[in-house]
Amino acid sequence: MEKEIIALLIKRDFLGLEQFIDLLGSDIVKCIRALLNHPEEITYRKEAENEVFYRIWQKIASYDADKSSLKTWSLTITRNICLDKKRAIIRAQNIIPMEQLPESPLVDDYFEKENFLDLLQNLSEEDQLIFLKYYYYQDTPSEIAKELTMDVTQVYNHLSRGRKKIKELFDPNI
Structure with a gap:
């Protein structure tokens, strides 16, 4: 055929x-x-x-x-x-x-970094570490989980709870 x-x-x-x-x-x-x-x-x-x-x-x-x-x-x-x-x-x-974007395009401004670090002080040490790795260093949740020897779902849970806590700082009625 x-x-x-x-x-x-x-x-x-x-x-x-x-x-x-x-x-x-x-x-x-x-x-x-x-x-x-x-x-x-x-x-x-x-x-x-x-x-x-x-x-x-x-x-x-x-x-x-x-x-x-x-x-x-x-x-x-x-x-x-x-x-x-x-x-x-x-x-x-x-x-x-x-892969062609600059190293850290999201946090070039010094004051943005300072505000970010101030917000993190309201979180537990473990949550601070996870937030820094995820939002600042832009590690993937699987990379963070591997490094901290935890499950990926735990990393997502820490991120979710941390975001909720930070939102509550801005609007306590949430």
Whole structure:
């Protein structure tokens, strides 16, 4: 079946493209949906789908059955197109990836740090440590739990109770 579809595609027969879409179209669409999954990317799915089928139509002569299956080859093309599309969307929206942000963009101001530390004095020592690690050093709850040899749910409970206590300082009616 695959060999017949490939032969038709190489001859530029649209019947081959129809059969290819019947055979692998749903897998390609699933791959596109998985990769272009953010709200701002959803509108680009159809464009990516068209580009994938066009690229396969153009590049089918370079397909080598000894190196991979038709499905693997097609999904690799799909993945690469989606990643290119994702990068273009990010560039167009001037989104800075998290790993490229400055070290501590949230606490650059000295007074913000002082206010934060003043608020922490109202918490227990353990809660202070967890708050510092989570909000100041931006450690993940799992990292904090591992370091303090406690369960991740306990870290979340400490954070929740600490936030509640700090809110009560501002509005005792809570």
